[in-house]
Amino acid sequence: MKLQLSARLATLALAALAAFAAQAQMKVGVIASATGPTAAVGIPQKNSAALLPKKIAGIDIEYTVLDDASDSTQTVALIKKLLIDKVDAIIGPSGSPNSMAALQFIAEAKTPMLAPVGTTAVVLPMDEQKRWVFKTTQNDDLICQALVAHMVKKGVKTVGYIGFGDAYGESWFKVFTAMIDRAGIKLTANERFQRTDQSVIGQATKIVAANPDAVLVGAAGGPTVLPHRTLVERGYKGQIYQTHGAATPDFVRLGGRDVDGAVMAASLMLVLDQVADSNPAKKTALEYIAAYEKLYGTKPATFGANVFDAGLLLQRAVPQALQRGQPGTEAFRVALRDALEGTRELVGTQGVYNMSAADHSGFDRRGRELMQLTGGVWRLIPE
Secondary structure: OHHHHHHHHHHHHHHHHHHHHHHOEEEEEEEEOOOOOOHHHHHHHHHHHHHOOOEEOOEEEEEEEEEOOOOHHHHHHHHHHHHHOOOOEEEOOOOHHHHHHHHHHHHHOOOOEEEOOOOHHHOOOOOOOHHHEEEOOOOHHHHHHHHHHHHHHOOOOEEEEEEEOOHHHHHHHHHHHHHHHHHOOEEEEEEEEOOOOOOOHHHHHHHHHHOOOEEEEEOOOHHHHHHHHHHHHOOOOOEEEEOHHHOOHHHHHHHHHHHOOOEEEEOHHHHHHHOOOOOOOHHHHHHHHHHHHHHHOOOOOHHHHHHHHHHHHHHHHHHHHOOOOOOOOHHHHHHHHHHHHOOOOEEOOOOEEOOOOOOOOOOOHHHOEEEEEEOOEEEEOOO
């Protein structure tokens, strides 16, 4: 009888361990725009999902990687699917409009979203929905400060703007116009275009007619080339600036000579060989690039690093969240949100993260570099 009792106890213990192991699995959804007009951004992000941590604090991580085809409607459908599957966190989506469309649903489900997007509007102004979003790219104002400072240094007095007619373009216009106003620079042209447009001749013609000293293109991915090239073709001779949305190999490859001379502020990844070894993010960026190259045989665009950094943020936050709940529960998701918000001095590929209740991006001056495209190569501009 003692042997039978011991055997039963052992069986129960094994069953309990098996049940715990089954519960101790965290589900993470990854949504990337690997097709459609945002593919230049989404492809390296989808590829980088393979480099995310497979286990954190003894917990297995199960990733579901999906493509929203750069379509906000599909993003919402995929978000709902992932939430029904009770994911503990979502990484993505790639596009700013896509992320804005997801806010209501992730907030209602109390599920943290790590958004690798450009627009500041996804985290600011902070509210009950945006408190569930953590942004793994630099906020517009951090990038814009470097661009406007360069304009002032170069004596720019008038400027034109052409940007996306969506959340990304509007967010940049709002930040940019406020900064140039304080700097005493006058806006003389303001145009919009859509991500899928094949021509911006009308908009470019108006800008050229206004003849501003400089033009800022507020776009992201492959479409950054279209207004830049069109302005050059229409005879514009002033300085053209790009946001960090142009930090992709496609900008250089597709733009060719037409985009040479562009000035941009972005992460250090494009100028790593020119950045001092003392830069805290350099080592992490090199490790990410090496891992990506080993897997895919090519260097990643900086946008892929935004997904990799999401993994680093989870590695820091998950052990803290496990103290308050198990994966698959609301208690865990709430604790994960709180832990992400408490991130301090986390070194990523893009810079150093210091999150707070008021700032869910967390980058400071260490998260950007000013650069100019010269002969097809980005060259560091000392600030």
